[in-house]
Amino acid sequence: MTDTVLETAPLAIDETAADRLFRHARSTSLWTDAEIPDARLEAAWDLAKLGPTAMNTLPLRMLIVRTPEAKQRLIEHMGGGNKAKVDAAPVSLVLAADPAFHEHLDELFPVYPGVREQLAPATAVREEMARKNALLQAGYLVVALRAAGLAAGPMDGMETDGIDREFFAESGWRSLMVVNVGEADGEGAPHPRNKRLDLEQVSRIL
């Protein structure tokens, strides 16, 4: 791409999409009353699931917390101000990593026959892979929720061991963060956006 093209067309998506996905999207804590049916979460997931993971492992799992009873069980394990944020959100997703992701690899990564059996005894490797790739998928999910017209409020101020005992004793999933989801009321956040670092501050060019 020439410099001239870069100056006139730096993005491959239109400005409205860039605003929705990034420039105007906030980590949201102020919500409208709009209900969020599963179909809207599914629309977001159908984009997020396409984001790349190592060996197509897709280790992200999520618990969709909607009812007041389930919300109370979750709030017990949230830290300080995050309790009220879960309470206020139309729906809260507990994002987790599944160390047993390898059980799907015959289907998800058929180009590497036998990888499921190879990974089965390698518990520490699977735990590391699950955490790293599920965190990546959490990032994809936040952007995908925005693409589906939703707002996201990610939070990791919580007691993960307690959440795992409360919700994941049988599945063995490991909680990573909670993402509140709904439609943003106004800008969605009570304070202005904080500054970000520029490319020259975060990179070294060799």
Ligand SMILES: Cc1cc2nc3c(=O)[nH]c(=O)nc-3n(C[C@H](O)[C@H](O)[C@H](O)COP(=O)(O)O)c2cc1C
């Ligand atoms: C992994 C992660 C953990 C976070 N944990 C919390 C949290 O525990 N409580 C909270 O109120 N906000 C939390 N945040 C929100 C961040 O503070 C927020 O994303 C950041 O300040 C950028 O805000 P903006 O998207 O509105 O610009 C978290 C965000 C991420 C991505």
